[in-house]
Amino acid sequence: MSLSYAPNPSSARALDPARLNEYRERGYCVVDGLYSDDELVAVEAFFEEYKKCGAAVFDGESRFEEIDKTKRQVRAMHPHRHSRKALDWALNPNVLDVLEALMGKPPLLAQTMYYFKPPGSKGQGMHQDNFYLLAKPATCVAAWTPIDDAEVENGCLYAAPGSHRSDIFCPEGKAAGWMEYGDSHIRPFPREFKPIPVPVKRGQTLFFGGQLIHGSGPNRHPARSRRTFIGHYIDAASDEVSHYYHPVIDREGNTVSRVREASGGGPCGDGAAGGLH
Numbered sequence: 709m710s711l712s713y714a715p716n717p718s719s720a721r722a723l724d725p726a727r728l729n730e731y732r733e734r735g736y737c738v739v740d741g742l743y744s745d746d747e748l749v750a751v752e753a754f755f756e757e758y759k760k761c762g763a764a765v766f767d768g769e770s771r772f773e774e775i776d777k778t779k780r781q782v783r784a785m786h787p788h789r790h791s792r793k794a795l796d797w798a799l800n801p802n803v804l805d806v807l808e809a810l811m812g813k814p815p816l817l818a819q820t821m822y823y824f825k826p827p828g829s830k831g832q833g834m835h836q837d838n839f840y841l842l843a844k845p846a847t848c849v850a851a852w853t854p855i856d857d858a859e860v861e862n863g864c865l866y867a868a869p870g871s872h873r874s875d876i877f878c879p880e881g882k883a884a885g886w887m888e889y890g891d892s893h894i895r896p897f898p899r900e901f902k903p904i905p906v907p908v909k910r911g912q913t914l915f916f917g918g919q920l921i922h923g924s925g926p927n928r929h930p931a932r933s934r935r936t937f938i939g940h941y942i943d944a945a946s947d948e949v950s951h952y953y954h955p956v957i958d959r960e961g962n963t964v965s966r967v968r969e970a971s972g973g974g975p976c977g978d979g980a981a982g983g984l985h
């Protein structure tokens with residue numbers, strides 16, 4: 709079925725053309741000031757409380773209520789399914805307008821996460837998000853909003869510029885799991901790509917496409933966490949998305965029933981992909 713969407717004038721104004729060019733060239737761009745200072749304070753306070761109260765905080769598929777900072781990189785998974793506030797932050801109209809400018813179609817929310825990433829925690833191996841989300845026909849896009857300035861020392865993201873033009877790299881042998889930190893989830897790693905650090909300050913949001921090869925470094929800072937609120941989105945013309953990200957949600961907060969659950973493992977075959985990442 710072919711779907712058409714009326715142009716959204718606020719999305720056309722939302723993104724400086726220079727940022728859009730960067731996104732097209734490198735596969736990612738950083739945009740300032742989408743969340744207000746008050747919102748960032750509220751996000752930070754909410755997730756400190758969320759963690760303390762034992763709300764669902766996950767590492768891989770396991771649920772943890774304690775942070776073991778030396779072994780685990782604890783994150784909240786899908787907080788928008790537990791909290792209206794987290795849903796509203798993920799549906800921040802400024803963020804959605806930028807996503808619409810990048811995707812060319814209205815965005816639908818598929819996933820939220822909050823990384824606590826305290827000092828001593830490990831990084832996340834190199835991967836492509838759409839290996840997991842299986843959005844089709846277009847790929848997904850992430851909006852990655854740090855609560856602490858994210859720098860090399862406290863474990864910022866690393867991204868391989870230009871890798872967003874690639875197909876999904878299928879791991880040789882058994883698919884590497886999310887828990888295999890520090891190593892690449894993509895094996896063998898395509899040596900033509902060189903991941904570089906992407907520092908992002910509090911008050912900025914990093915956007916990157918679902919084919920971009922990225923991961924993050926360990927947090928080696930003695931005292932500073934690297935907390936981040938993250939949303940993953942697919943475009944409104946998507947036919948399907950993996951089970952773990954289904955159902956998807958539109959700008960108004962409604963479930964969108966026309967997007968199906970993906971069946972099978974996507975480009976890498978059954979059993980290879982489509983998990984939580």
Ligand SMILES: O=C(O)CCC(=O)C(=O)O
Pocket residue numbers: 823831832837850852865922923924936938
């Ligand atoms: O924040 C991180 O350390 C990793 C996040 C990530 O890989 C993602 O959001 O796709």
